[in-house]
Amino acid sequence: MKKIIIYLYALFSFNYVAISAETGGMPQLNPEFWLSQIFWLTITFGILFIILSKFILPKIRNNLESRKSQIMENIEIADNQKTKSEKNLKEYDKIILDAKDKAKKTFNLAKEKIQLDLGKEREKIESELNSEIEDAENEIKDLKKSSSEKISLIAVDTAAEIIQKLIGVEVNKSNVSAIVNEQVKLMKGK
Amino acid sequence: MAANPMYQFNVYRIGPEIKIGEVDISFTNASLFMVISTLAILIVFNLGAKKKSLIPDKIQLLSELSYSFVSKMISDTAGAKAKPYFAFIFSLFMFVLFCNMFGMIPYSFTVTSHIIVTFVLAAFIFIGVTIIGFLKHGLGYLKLFVPSGVPIILLPLIVVIEIISYLSRPISLSVRLFANMMAGHTMMKVFGGFVVSLGLVGGWLPLGFSVALTGLEILVAFLQAYVFAILTCIYLNDALNLHH
Numbered sequence: 194m195k196k197i198i199i200y201l202y203a204l205f206s207f208n209y210v211a212i213s214a215e216t217g218g219m220p221q222l223n224p225e226f227w228l229s230q231i232f233w234l235t236i237t238f239g240i241l242f243i244i245l246s247k248f249i250l251p252k253i254r255n256n257l258e259s260r261k262s263q264i265m266e267n268i269e270i271a272d273n274q275k276t277k278s279e280k281n282l283k284e285y286d287k288i289i290l291d292a293k294d295k296a297k298k299t300f301n302l303a304k305e306k307i308q309l310d311l312g313k314e315r316e317k318i319e320s321e322l323n324s325e326i327e328d329a330e331n332e333i334k335d336l337k338k339s340s341s342e343k344i345s346l347i348a349v350d351t352a353a354e355i356i357q358k359l360i361g362v363e364v365n366k367s368n369v370s371a372i373v374n375e376q377v378k379l380m381k382g383k
Numbered sequence: 384m385a386a387n388p389m390y391q392f393n394v395y396r397i398g399p400e401i402k403i404g405e406v407d408i409s410f411t412n413a414s415l416f417m418v419i420s421t422l423a424i425l426i427v428f429n430l431g432a433k434k435k436s437l438i439p440d441k442i443q444l445l446s447e448l449s450y451s452f453v454s455k456m457i458s459d460t461a462g463a464k465a466k467p468y469f470a471f472i473f474s475l476f477m478f479v480l481f482c483n484m485f486g487m488i489p490y491s492f493t494v495t496s497h498i499i500v501t502f503v504l505a506a507f508i509f510i511g512v513t514i515i516g517f518l519k520h521g522l523g524y525l526k527l528f529v530p531s532g533v534p535i536i537l538l539p540l541i542v543v544i545e546i547i548s549y550l551s552r553p554i555s556l557s558v559r560l561f562a563n564m565m566a567g568h569t570m571m572k573v574f575g576g577f578v579v580s581l582g583l584v585g586g587w588l589p590l591g592f593s594v595a596l597t598g599l600e601i602l603v604a605f606l607q608a609y610v611f612a613i614l615t616c617i618y619l620n621d622a623l624n625l626h627h
Contacts, residue, residue: 226394227499228406233414237421246470252432253450
């Protein structure tokens with residue numbers, strides 16, 4: 194192949210030198226080979242155009258498109274995986290939040306129950322205490338009442354006895370009690 | 384030898400004379416470089432299209448980058464409606480680019496430095512675009528020559544100018560490519576001639592110029608192919624999306 198190229202090259206150079214001394218002016222304006230040039234231009238350019246447009250360019254376009262589509266596909270897959278992982282992350286977060294909520298709720302529930310129980314117990318004890326205190330107070334009141342009455346009775350009896358011993362006169366008990374009551378009232382008033 | 388810098392553009396017959404009737408369609412050096420360019424494009428892009436690896440290797444990357452480059456160029460200038468013409472513009476761009484680039488090899492022949500080649504391409508584009516325009520818009524395509532927002536007094540003048548500029552499109556398109564390629568190659572030849580004639584003593588300066596010019600010419604080779612393709616896109620845009 195190389196030899197052929199070199200041979201052709203040498204042939205050209207030789208031809209070139211041989212023709213060099215023939216004509217003057219612009220060879221472009223010499224119409225001798227115009228038709229030949231047009232003919233060969235049409236043939237070569239026509240073949241070039243047909244082969245390029247029918248066989249080669251569609252292949253290149255397919256290559257480019259398949260590469261593009263593959264890249265797009267890969268990007269899409271990557272995007273999908275990204276959204277999936279984000280979703281998973283969200284779910285995980287949600288699970289953790291839920292667990293936290295649940296724990297809090299359980300804790301609160303337990304606290305409430307304990308407080309409720311505590312309150313109930315306290316109320317029970319308080320009411321028992323209160324009733325006991327009331328009983329005691331009632332007793333004291335009763336005692337107080339009965340004692341003051343008894344005191345006045347005793348005072349009346351004693352006064353009557355003292356008067357009898359002193360002057361030897363039977364005294365009407367109701368009179369004595371009236372006086373004693375007055376005295377008691379006076380004392381209480383002080 | 385090498386006295387006339389225009390000799391490099393000579394076309395000569397390779398092999399026997401082929402005639403169809405009166406028409407001479409002999410295989411010439413121009414034809415050879417058209418065939419070489421076509422084969423090179425087909426080989427490179429076929430290799431690039433064969434592999435289907437997800438991570439492309441060099442040749443696959445080259446073909447895929449070219450594909451997206453041209454595709455972007457078309458969608459930027461002519462919009463989505465120009466998609467059916469992608470294959471044509473791609474072939475056109477690659478053909479002109481490879482012909483220009485093969486022309487940069489010493490002793491090779493630059494196909495695009497011949498007005499007839501570029502003119503045939505440009506005329507084909509011009510006729511094609513005009514047909515597409517009339518098919519898409521009917522007679523409404525003639526509105527292209529009547530820009531909106533122009534005072535009525537100026538309108539006849541503007542319409543004439545627009546028509547002339549439209550009709551001169553194939554000429555400007557073909558002459559731009561042809562003249563660029565021809566001028567560049569002639570200049571390189573002239574400087575190369577200076578290197579030879581000034582010899583060891585004074586030849587270094589033009590040699591430096593030659594080196595710089597080679598770089599510039601490679602740039603021009605790419606740029607002119609790009610301009611050719613993008614102007615085609617712009618004309619196509621006029622035909623597809625009537626803007627005026």
